[in-house]
Amino acid sequence: MRAVFLGVLIWSCVLCLDFNYHDNESLENFLRNMSQLYPNLTKLYSIGKTVENRDLWVLAIGRNPDTHQPLRPHVKYIGNMHGNEVVGREVLLHLIDHYVTSYGNNDTITYFLNNTVVHIMPSMNPDGFNNSDIGDCFGGKGRGNKNGYDLNRNFPDYFATNTAPTQPETSAVMNWTLQIPFVLSANLHGGALVVNYPFDNYPNANDIQKYVTSPDDDVFISLSKTYSYKHNNMFYGNHCEDVFPDGITNGALWYPITGGMQDWNYIQAGCMEVTLEISCCKYPAPQTLPGFWNDNKQALVDFLMRVHSGVKGIIYDQDGKVVPSATLKIKGRELVSFRSSKYGEYWRILLPGTYTLQVFNGIYVTERSFDVHNGQATRLDIRSWTAASDSTAMHQGGLLLGYIPILLVLLITCYQMKLFFFN
Numbered sequence: 001m002r003a004v005f006l007g008v009l010i011w012s013c014v015l016c017l018d019f020n021y022h023d024n025e026s027l028e029n030f031l032r033n034m035s036q037l038y039p040n041l042t043k044l045y046s047i048g049k050t051v052e053n054r055d056l057w058v059l060a061i062g063r064n065p066d067t068h069q070p071l072r073p074h075v076k077y078i079g080n081m082h083g084n085e086v087v088g089r090e091v092l093l094h095l096i097d098h099y100v101t102s103y104g105n106n107d108t109i110t111y112f113l114n115n116t117v118v119h120i121m122p123s124m125n126p127d128g129f130n131n132s133d134i135g136d137c138f139g140g141k142g143r144g145n146k147n148g149y150d151l152n153r154n155f156p157d158y159f160a161t162n163t164a165p166t167q168p169e170t171s172a173v174m175n176w177t178l179q180i181p182f183v184l185s186a187n188l189h190g191g192a193l194v195v196n197y198p199f200d201n202y203p204n205a206n207d208i209q210k211y212v213t214s215p216d217d218d219v220f221i222s223l224s225k226t227y228s229y230k231h232n233n234m235f236y237g238n239h240c241e242d243v244f245p246d247g248i249t250n251g252a253l254w255y256p257i258t259g260g261m262q263d264w265n266y267i268q269a270g271c272m273e274v275t276l277e278i279s280c281c282k283y284p285a286p287q288t289l290p291g292f293w294n295d296n297k298q299a300l301v302d303f304l305m306r307v308h309s310g311v312k313g314i315i316y317d318q319d320g321k322v323v324p325s326a327t328l329k330i331k332g333r334e335l336v337s338f339r340s341s342k343y344g345e346y347w348r349i350l351l352p353g354t355y356t357l358q359v360f361n362g363i364y365v366t367e368r369s370f371d372v373h374n375g376q377a378t379r380l381d382i383r384s385w386t387a388a389s390d391s392t393a394m395h396q397g398g399l400l401l402g403y404i405p406i407l408l409v410l411l412i413t414c415y416q417m418k419l420f421f422f423n
Contacts, residue, residue, distance in 0.1 A: 017097045019289040021090060021134065024054060024126045030093060031059050031122075038100045040064055041113070047121075048172025051146035054126045056172050061099050062117035069115075071312055071379075073347050074180050075304045076119040078173070078187040081151050081261065083128015084142035087279040087292050088188025092122045094293045095300050112305060119180070124169055124187075125151055137281035138191070145169055152187075153257060155264035159201040162259040173261070177269045181341040184223075184307045184349060185265055185273035192277035193239035193247065195224035200251030200260040212252040215333035216272065219349055224248035224274055226306055230299035231278075240280035251275070270338030272349055310350035310372055313380040315340045315359060323361065323384055331356035331367070347377070359384055 022030060035044035043065045046055040058076075060066070077095070079088035099118065102109040123129060125145055132142025144150050145167055154170040156162055197220035199212040214220060228234040228247030237244040244254075251260070265273035278296055281288075315323040322344025329337045330348060332355075340346045350372045359366040361384050370380045 017093060019090075019094075019293070020286050021086060021289075022093065024123070024130065027089075027093070027122055027126075028055070028057060031057050031096075034059060034096060034100060038103075041100055041103055047176040048168060050125070050127045050169055051167070052127045052130075056121065056124065056126075056169065058119050058121045058176075059096055060117055060119050061096065061113060063114045065117045068343065070343065071314070071345050071347075072115055072117060073183045073307045073312070074117045074119060075184045075307050076121070076177075076182050077185070077300070077304075078121045078124050078261075080123035080125055080129055081187055082143045082189060082282075083125040083130070083145070084132035084136060084139065085188075085190035085279075085282045086129065086132065087190050087282075087284065087289070088276070089122050089129070090289055091278065091293055091296050091300070092120050092188065095297075096120055096122075098297065098301075109301070112301075116304070116307060118304060119182075124173065132283055134283055135285065136283045139282075152189075152261055153259040155259050155261050156268065157201060157258045157260070158263060158267045159199075159203050160205065160258045164259060174264070174269075177265060177271065181339075181345065181347075182265075182269065182271040183347040184304060185262075185271050186227075186276050186303065187261055187273065188276045188278060190277065190279040190282040191240070192242055193234050193280060194237075194242065194244045194254075194277045195227050195234070195248045196251045196254060196262070196275040196277065197221070197224050197248065198251060198263050198266050198273075200263045201256050201258055202252055205252070205256040205258065207256065209253055209255060211250045212256075213250075214266065215330075215335045216266075216349075218351055219272065220274065221248065222351055223272065223303065223306055223349070227274070227276065227299045227303045230302045232295040234278075234295075234299075267336055270336070306349060307347070308377055309375070310348050310377050311355070311357065311370060311380050312345070312347045312377045313382060315344045315346065315382045315384055317361075317384050326384070327360040329358045329360070331358055334358075357382070 031044050035042045043060040046057055048056050077092055079092045080086060103113055104110055127146040128142045128144055147167060149164060149167050151169055154164055154167050198214045202212045225246055225248060234247035237247045262273040262275050265271040279292060315326045317323050324340055324342040324344060326340040327337050328346050352372050352374055354371050356367050356369050359382050366382055366384055368382060370378055372378050
């Protein structure tokens with residue numbers, strides 16, 4: 001009987017997650033334990049190595065997360081991008097614990113994890129974390145990676161040339177993000193209490209603060225408010241000696257940056273990402289961690305649930321085969337595109353309204369109108385076409401946009417020949 005009791009006690013301790021800072025070894029052990037204890041609900045994997053050869057661990061959570069389920073979206077959280085901003089790192093560990101222990105006991109979370117795959121990277125910068133100090137609220141020690149580069153200034157930038165050499169952590173995150181069709185994402189930081197949304201930059205930026213509107217500005221405002229108003233007090237907007245109405249801000253209005261991760265996700269990877277600043281002090285005392293978890297718990301859960309709004313569907317060709325890597329745009333928001341997955345799936349978060357989806361396939365484009373309502377995403381499958389014939393393309397609603405430049409060249413050539421022969 002005593003042996004059984006001790007066994008139960010040891011098992012319970014394995015499941016326990018204390019409110020303390022976990023070093024890199026403890027963090028890895030926790031993730032390994034979760035993957036072993038919940039093999040049908042989690043999948044642990046590394047996306048690459050840091051400068052100091054540490055693994056960049058990700059835990060995927062969902063029902064059989066490594067098995068494809070049609071139209072099941074992928075979402076992600078990234079913490080500790082700046083090594084000395086550590087609250088997000090610990091909060092994400094508790095989110096993992098909350099998900100796995102609530103599955104089968106909480107109907108909302110069970111449904112969510114049955115229909116979503118959540119990828120959580122507690123630390124993007126474990127090297128920097130190793131070089132940071134508890135109690136350092138405003139300093140910069142440990143902010144960058146081992147090479148001293150700020151990882152949130154290290155991504156390719158749409159608005160400006162980023163001359164900083166790409167770091168291994170950045171490269172790993174980019175490759176990962178382009179391999180998995182992420183729909184919604186957030187990265188967790190410290191030093192303020194606000195949700196920051198795109199755009200973070202603008203052409204020829206010169207440190208002047210100004211609102212730079214993205215094509216999906218309405219969606220980003222809504223997503224940001226989902227987080228700030230589900231947070232216990234972020235929505236008040238008057239923390240850390242800053243004032244942010246509703247607890248949200250446009251990135252460039254706060255301060256413009258070049259090489260930020262959220263703009264790269266949105267523009268280059270087709271994934272809607274925001275930045276969550278969740279603590280005024282970057283590395284506060286461990287006694288404050290229960291309060292931070294309590295403040296952010298519901299916001300972290302509800303934010304990712306927004307992935308199931310908007311529109312989703314599968315792109316097929318004329319033969320009924322799925323079309324991977326098709327380019328898609330929402331009419332009126334063409335600056336930013338997104339792509340279908342290798343299974344032909346697509347997702348886009350939108351607010352209620354009427355929209356037109358554009359699907360580009362070579363020289364053809366299909367347009368379909370649809371409505372978005374409150375609640376679950378609208379299902380809109382598209383039967384595209386192959387370049388079999390012009391009549392087929394036109395019959396399917398294709399626009400021969402690609403032929404316009406060719407026709408112009410032919411007309412100009414004919415006109416030049418006329419001048420040559422008759423003058």
